[in-house]
Amino acid sequence: MPSRKNERSSFLFIVISAAVLTVAFSIPFLLRSDLGLEHDTFFHLSRIEGLAQALKHHDFFPALYPFKNNGYGYASPLFYCDVLLYLPAFLYLHGLSLVRSYKLTVILMTFFAEVTMLKGTLRISKKRSSAFLGAAAYLFANYHITDVYVRSALGEVAALIFLPLLVESLYRVLEEKDRYASYPLCFALTGLLLSHNLSFLLGCVLSLLIVLSYLPSLRKEQFRQLFSAVFFAFLITAFFSFPLIEQLLSQPFIVGYYAGSDLSGSSMPLWKFFANKTVFGLGDHSLAPEEAMLVNVGCFLTFFPLTCLFLKKKERNGFIFRLFLFGIVFLLLPGDWIPWQKLGIFAVLQFPWRLEMLALVLLSYVTAYTAGRLFAKKEMATFILIVLLALEGAYHLYPCTQRSFTLKEEDTYEDIISGKIIDPYYAAFYKRVELAGGDYLPLQSPDFRDRGTAIRDNWGNELSIPYERDYRTLTFTLDGESGRTLILPLTYYKGYRVTYDNGSAKVPMEITPVDGMVAFYAAGDGLYTVRFASTPLRILSLFISLFSLLIGTVFFLQRKKR
Numbered sequence: 001m002p003s004r005k006n007e008r009s010s011f012l013f014i015v016i017s018a019a020v021l022t023v024a025f026s027i028p029f030l031l032r033s034d035l036g037l038e039h040d041t042f043f044h045l046s047r048i049e050g051l052a053q054a055l056k057h058h059d060f061f062p063a064l065y066p067f068k069n070n071g072y073g074y075a076s077p078l079f080y081c082d083v084l085l086y087l088p089a090f091l092y093l094h095g096l097s098l099v100r101s102y103k104l105t106v107i108l109m110t111f112f113a114e115v116t117m118l119k120g121t122l123r124i125s126k127k128r129s130s131a132f133l134g135a136a137a138y139l140f141a142n143y144h145i146t147d148v149y150v151r152s153a154l155g156e157v158a159a160l161i162f163l164p165l166l167v168e169s170l171y172r173v174l175e176e177k178d179r180y181a182s183y184p185l186c187f188a189l190t191g192l193l194l195s196h197n198l199s200f201l202l203g204c205v206l207s208l209l210i211v212l213s214y215l216p217s218l219r220k221e222q223f224r225q226l227f228s229a230v231f232f233a234f235l236i237t238a239f240f241s242f243p244l245i246e247q248l249l250s251q252p253f254i255v256g257y258y259a260g261s262d263l264s265g266s267s268m269p270l271w272k273f274f275a276n277k278t279v280f281g282l283g284d285h286s287l288a289p290e291e292a293m294l295v296n297v298g299c300f301l302t303f304f305p306l307t308c309l310f311l312k313k314k315e316r317n318g319f320i321f322r323l324f325l326f327g328i329v330f331l332l333l334p335g336d337w338i339p340w341q342k343l344g345i346f347a348v349l350q351f352p353w354r355l356e357m358l359a360l361v362l363l364s365y366v367t368a369y370t371a372g373r374l375f376a377k378k379e380m381a382t383f384i385l386i387v388l389l390a391l392e393g394a395y396h397l398y399p400c401t402q403r404s405f406t407l408k409e410e411d412t413y414e415d416i417i418s419g420k421i422i423d424p425y426y427a428a429f430y431k432r433v434e435l436a437g438g439d440y441l442p443l444q445s446p447d448f449r450d451r452g453t454a455i456r457d458n459w460g461n462e463l464s465i466p467y468e469r470d471y472r473t474l475t476f477t478l479d480g481e482s483g484r485t486l487i488l489p490l491t492y493y494k495g496y497r498v499t500y501d502n503g504s505a506k507v508p509m510e511i512t513p514v515d516g517m518v519a520f521y522a523a524g525d526g527l528y529t530v531r532f533a534s535t536p537l538r539i540l541s542l543f544i545s546l547f548s549l550l551i552g553t554v555f556f557l558q559r560k561k562r
Helices: 002-025 027-031 041-056 083-093 099-124 128-142 144-147 152-172 182-195 197-213 220-236 239-252 254-258 299-310 318-332 345-347 351-372 378-400 413-418 535-560
Strands: 473-478 484-491 496-501 505-508 517-522 526-532
Touching: 002 027, 002 099, 002 128, 027 099, 027 378, 041 083, 041 099, 041 318, 041 413, 083 099, 083 182, 083 505, 099 128, 099 152, 099 351, 128 144, 128 299, 128 351, 128 378, 144 351, 144 378, 152 182, 152 197, 152 220, 152 318, 152 351, 182 197, 182 220, 182 239, 182 535, 197 318, 197 345, 220 239, 220 254, 220 535, 239 535, 299 318, 299 351, 299 378, 318 351, 345 351, 351 378, 496 517, 505 517
Parallel strands: none
Antiparallel strands: 473 526, 484 517, 496 505, 496 526
């Protein structure tokens, strides 16, 4: 019974602390009814609106959003998982404003990120005040503030929920030898992939490094736990990862264009490691301090973890020391002293400073553990550090309350795409407000700015062929206009089907994409129907994921009962 009381008490501490910290962090959202429009805000608003439209049309597992990019369609769900956006999409569909739906999403993600960090730091440090300090350092770090209020990096914000859980789960497997730790580890890996692809890759690298550091002492049972967690995460996420790979192999995409590119342009000169003022700028290497956004972890997480080196021998922890070493490495790797111009093989990172995210997580754990040992009998010292962190956080958050380029609560999605707020293309050949970097467009895509929505022939000439279109299908009838290749106003993704009804049978047509558009040879007159359907692999992957999730749940409940 006492243990259950302690568990209940710890649970309340985690929830209340996470709520308090989240409210403090969310002040810029709570004080104003509008929403600052930052780097990727439009894109994530577009994802929420696109998913809401899918739900409205009873498409509960969308592969693409057909109305995006002037109706040419965009398959972002196949490349950037939208699982965590179902709640805001549902609320938006039922009347909540787009601004509030987005804010609620970020606030909830922030809360759960604090829950996982508090849970992990409390488990390792065994001290509530130091766990709170580590969670506060995690939340008010410059990188975290920039992710939310400057970059609007919703994928990374979601990933920051699961990275602390990943570290805690590895601790349970490798140090505590907890036989139930494979379940949270599986959950962490699953959540990472369904949040943000690049963060998942970084999480895998981090996990591999930590596990390899334990390799000489790794037992058979620990290896089995690690393997089962990874294997089940692989199966549970098959519904997303398999179709993603299938699409990437089907044709070249813009995202693949960056392979082998020079990363030195977004490396960090020395001064960027110590910059300490929130700037609504970019992360380019050449920018002056007044133009460059903060992508460091902040002075506190840069220096305080170094105090772990002064802990007495009996107070040292092998796991924490590993986190410290890896954290320092990831902290320093984005520096321009690394020859990033020669490391094009790592271009998938996009920006070297993205590695600061791993440093943020690891050094927050080190901070919590070290503070718990250094200030074991000096609670006031921990309290003072928390207050100082809160004050510094307020200093960094204040500029976020002063933004003038915003989306008003009464503004609609149509205002965004119509140009009322900003040019919806702004120097892109596609609708940037909906597609952001357009990473998931076919590489040979045309200029969408002045391209109409007419059906074209193989030479690009517009044809006067009327068609009807709804959410799922595009239909038209040919009468004397067949015998040539037709290019439809649809961006091609593997899964499109064209059928020809000649009056006696429906005949499937072979699609041969032209300039990234759906195209086919129209053999005869009659009714043509064009529809995007899940590929056999996507359907099979969904069943694999559902079955694996069911089996994993049954195993978990049985072990918990025993």
